[in-house]
Amino acid sequence: MSDELEKSSDDLAIAAAREVVVDNKSRNQALVSYWVLPNIFLTVALLGGLRVGADDRAFIFFPPPLITLVLAVLLMLLFVRGGLIEWQSWIAANYPPLRNVSHIWVLLTLFFASAQAFNSVLPERGLLHWLFSFFFLWTLWNNQFSSFDARRLLRSLVVLFGTAFVMKHLLLASLYGSGGGWLQRVAGALAQGVSLGTLDAPMFAPATGYISFFTLGLYIAGLVLAANSKQ
């Protein structure tokens, strides 16, 4: 009799411990979904359009150009196709309204973060702006017809944004930078001359590159977190 009692009290203790674990897990998931993810994506949306002027170190806010919104739509479609966003688990008729609203809000912040991530690595004007936009458009359009899973999609995005970051904030910035040597100035002048001035790009302080790096890192971290958090 006492053995049975002991066994049942052990079972109760295990069940209680399990309940605590499940409770903690669901609470942590809720924190990630409703606090961490939207805050990460909103921070990306804030910093993606931020530049620092080369002359006076003043903030310059670049709102997302229309093309970045188009690119963000394509990227969102890719997220759904690649399984990074499982539509059914985010929004469903049998969920409570507050949950659906919260999930739509997270998706909205992801959309604007995506637009601003593109904004961060797109040259601000001139032919290069359109060249970069075209390459992004081409890549995303092609990817719509490729088979992807979430992990591959993330890798592909890291490469895509990484390449654009290197092109804009390292190569172009050094080509048009004012502090370089004569070879750099000659290369910059040649690029300007050959392209009849269409390759003109505004100059920003080096802090802009750091902000962009941090923004892209945060964006990718947000995507990894979104992929790992089971809704």
Add this chain to the structure above:
Amino acid sequence: MRQKLIQTLGLGFTALYALAIVWLYATEPRSFKEVATGAQVAAGTYQVDQKRFDAALDLFRREQFRAAREEWKSADPAQSDPTTQFYIAYSFYREGWGRVYYDQDLFKQGLEAVNRAIALTPEPINVPDQNLQLHTAAELKAELEQGMERNWGDVNPLKVMRQRK
């Protein structure tokens, strides 16, 4: 219940954060200081620096118009105080006023400042300063606009007899 609380609080907080981002992109502050000033204006706690304002007024009365404007700009960095903007416009008027001709560039800047002052408040601006002859923003605006108009009266030699207000 706790999950619902997390959802509601998260939604509320992030909505405020999103509004702050929209506000930043709409107002385009150029430094952290401007961000702080803009936040004060938005919260309704903004006040001009009275010490600098008085220093500027003193300079204005000594006809040091440029120096006065610099002080007023420092006193009202958000350009949100109608009285300060009125005085800035007045300093442009007095500096641009001439017996033979008016400085069009200064008058234009004065007009911009007085328009800014008028746009800042729905009430008519009335500055009871005994050293000024134009006490309202409407009077100052009319004076500045008249000064920018070109007509045959400009070649009237008797014009040199006119008085600065």
